[in-house]
Amino acid sequence: MIPRYTPKEFAELWSDKNRYAVWLEVELAACEAMEAAGLVPAGTAGAIRALGLSPDAAAIEAIEKTTRHDVIAFLTHVEERAGEPARWLHRGMTSSDVLDTSLAVLLVRATDLLLERSDRLIAALETRAREHEKTPMIGRSHGIHAEPVTFGVVLAGHLAEVKRGRARLAAARSEIAVGKIAGAVGTYAHLTPEIEKQALESLGLSPETVATQVVARDRHAALFSAMALMAAAIERLATNIRHWQRTEVGEAEERFGKGQKGSSAMPHKRNPVLSENLCGLARVVRAAVTPALEDVSLWHERDISHSSVERMIAPDATTSLGFMLERATGLVEGLVAYPERMKENLEQSGGLFFSEGVMLALVGKGLGRQQAYERVQKNAMKAFHGEGGFRELLGADPDVGGLLSAAELDACFDLDHALRWASAIVERAIAQ
Numbered sequence: 001m002i003p004r005y006t007p008k009e010f011a012e013l014w015s016d017k018n019r020y021a022v023w024l025e026v027e028l029a030a031c032e033a034m035e036a037a038g039l040v041p042a043g044t045a046g047a048i049r050a051l052g053l054s055p056d057a058a059a060i061e062a063i064e065k066t067t068r069h070d071v072i073a074f075l076t077h078v079e080e081r082a083g084e085p086a087r088w089l090h091r092g093m094t095s096s097d098v099l100d101t102s103l104a105v106l107l108v109r110a111t112d113l114l115l116e117r118s119d120r121l122i123a124a125l126e127t128r129a130r131e132h133e134k135t136p137m138i139g140r141s142h143g144i145h146a147e148p149v150t151f152g153v154v155l156a157g158h159l160a161e162v163k164r165g166r167a168r169l170a171a172a173r174s175e176i177a178v179g180k181i182a183g184a185v186g187t188y189a190h191l192t193p194e195i196e197k198q199a200l201e202s203l204g205l206s207p208e209t210v211a212t213q214v215v216a217r218d219r220h221a222a223l224f225s226a227m228a229l230m231a232a233a234i235e236r237l238a239t240n241i242r243h244w245q246r247t248e249v250g251e252a253e254e255r256f257g258k259g260q261k262g263s264s265a266m267p268h269k270r271n272p273v274l275s276e277n278l279c280g281l282a283r284v285v286r287a288a289v290t291p292a293l294e295d296v297s298l299w300h301e302r303d304i305s306h307s308s309v310e311r312m313i314a315p316d317a318t319t320s321l322g323f324m325l326e327r328a329t330g331l332v333e334g335l336v337a338y339p340e341r342m343k344e345n346l347e348q349s350g351g352l353f354f355s356e357g358v359m360l361a362l363v364g365k366g367l368g369r370q371q372a373y374e375r376v377q378k379n380a381m382k383a384f385h386g387e388g389g390f391r392e393l394l395g396a397d398p399d400v401g402g403l404l405s406a407a408e409l410d411a412c413f414d415l416d417h418a419l420r421w422a423s424a425i426v427e428r429a430i431a432q
Contacts (some may be wrong), residue, residue, distance in 0.1 A: 001014065001315050005281065006319050006321065007319070007323055007326060008322075009112065010110070010318065010322050011319075012318040013109055014105060014106070014314075014319065015328055019057075019102070019106070020055035020074060021054065021055060021099050022102040022106060023055070023102050026096065026101045026102050026105070026179075026431070027075075027089045028045045028097050030091075030199040031045040031048075031088060031091075032045045032198075032202070033181070033194075033196070034088075034091055034092075034191075036198060037192060037195050039092075039195075040088045041329045044088045047082075047085045048078075048085050048089075048188045051081070051082055054140075055074065056264035060073050060077045066252055069095075071095040071098055071099065074098075092183055092189070093191070094183055094332075096180070096213050096215075096302065097180055097181050097182065097183070100214050101179030101181065101203065101205065101215075103314065104176060104179045104205055104215065106314070107220075107314065108174050108176060108182075108204065109323075110318040111173040111318075112173070113318075114164060114321055114322055115173070117128040117329070118166040118230070118325060119166070120126050121328050121329045123332045125155055125156075125159035125162060125354055127333075127391060128152075128332055128333075128335065129152045129153075129155040129157050129159055129426050129429065129430065130152065131152070132150060132155065132337060132339075133152030133423045133427075134422060134423065135150050135151040135339050135342065136150055136343065136346055136415060137149060137251060138282055138342070138346045138348075138353065143419055145349050145352070145353055147418065148353060149419075150426075151337060151339070151342065152422060152423075156425060156426045156429035158236070159430070161236065162233050162234075164236075165229055165233045167232035168229055169223075169227070171226070172222045172225075172226040172227075175223070178206070178207065178208050178215055179200050179203065179206075179208070180196065181199050181207075182207075182211045186211030186301075203330070204222055211412065212298075212300070212301035212307045213301045214298065214301075217292075217296040218296050219273040220295065221295065223287050223292075224292035225292070226287055227285055227317055228286045228289045229287060230285075230325075231282040231285035232286065234278055234282060235278060235279050237328065237357065238272075238278040238282075238331070241253075241272060241331065242279075245270075245272045249345065250303060251338055252260070252330060252335055252338060253272075253338075254272050254273070254274050254334065254335065255335065255336055256270045268360070274327055275331065281323065281324050282324070283355065285320050288313040288316065291309045295309055295310065311340040350389055350391075351389075351390050352384065352390050354412055355376050357412035358376050358394060358404070358412045359372045359376045360410070361404055361411075361412050362375060362404065374396070375399045376394070376400070378398065379393040391413055395409055
């Protein structure tokens with residue numbers, strides 16, 4: 001993580017100070033459950049809590065230089081600070097009981113931050129989609145004019161995708177909210193399933209169904225995959241904004257603030273820098289998926305090939321996506337739309353986008369589909385090459401005008417009819 005792309009809440013969440021504080025939460029939760037089971041003297045956890053310990057990251061890391069083991073260094077530090085009661089901590093537990101359970105706590109909290117930010121992006125997209133549900137613009141396929149849409153419908157498509165992304169994050173949160181207090185190979189050799197259940201419940205987690213020394217990593221892979229899909233949704237939105245802001249298109253652009261500069265060399269530039277930034281950060285989030293999937297396969301009951309990976313990708317991916325969601329929300333809220341330019345671009349092809357309606361009208365008159373297609377295409381290509389207006393060419397062509405009256409042809413060129421379902425589509429995306 002670098003400060004430039006790190007929201008404050010994520011910096012605090014993934015700080016060494018907080019990581020060790022969560023380790024202590026896990027140890028004390030397990031200790032309290034063992035007290036209830038009569039394995040540890042009553043009041044042990046309370047005595048340690050009463051000290052108000054705040055683990056010292058620098059002190060722990062200094063001990064680790066000797067122990068070469070982070071959990072042992074942590075326990076040594078806590079015992080130095082807490083004294084005699086601390087000897088009961090970690091009874092029957094293995095390092096991964098602490099590490100995997102605390103990672104689950106951190107990932108759940110990180111996902112909650114992502115869900116909150118997803119909700120804000122959804123709200124922004126809902127507002128802008130409804131605002132422009134009747135603003136016509138040309139739809140494009142392969143980058144070429146296709147048929148009309150509305151700006152609201154296009155934004156509603158992004159809204160629906162972000163909502164699906166949020167649903168995946170919520171499902172992954174449930175899947176990742178799993179820990180273990182089950183001992184060296186998950187068999188409760190010196191503990192009980194009830195101790196684990198009680199300890200994990202106090203942390204907002206459920207027990208792993210069948211643990212080894214670790215929690216199964218397919219759970220983590222599901223979360224990283226869900227994050228990558230949300231990042232991809234933001235990237236698609238940002239890519240469209242970059243297209244709309246192109247000088248030749250000019251249909252919408254990022255808000256350009258007072259005093260903002262676009263280029264060190266060219267004073268006239270207004271660049272889609274926020275959108276480009278989001279496209280770049282999506283690559284960072286997406287890059288975490290492959291190592292997360294590779295972490296699934298571990299030797300026997302456990303190796304630590306996953307550990308170094310997760311220390312990097314968990315903070316980086318969650319933080320990057322958190323920043324992306326914040327930036328995307330501000331981008332949508334401030335997006336400047338140009339309906340008049342949309343109208344100009346819509347009219348640029350002289351109504352060629354009504355070609356399908358004409359073809360279907362001819363089919364309705366008894367022509368075969370391919371025959372109707374060829375008659376309409378012939379006139380469309382003439383219009384494309386500047387040999388006349390599309391509507392006029394169709395009317396003058398006896399193969400078309402001879403079958404369709406002027407009124408019937410005019411009905412094929414009705415923009416309101418073409419977009420009559422736009423509001424319903426937007427409302428469907430909002431209601432989903």
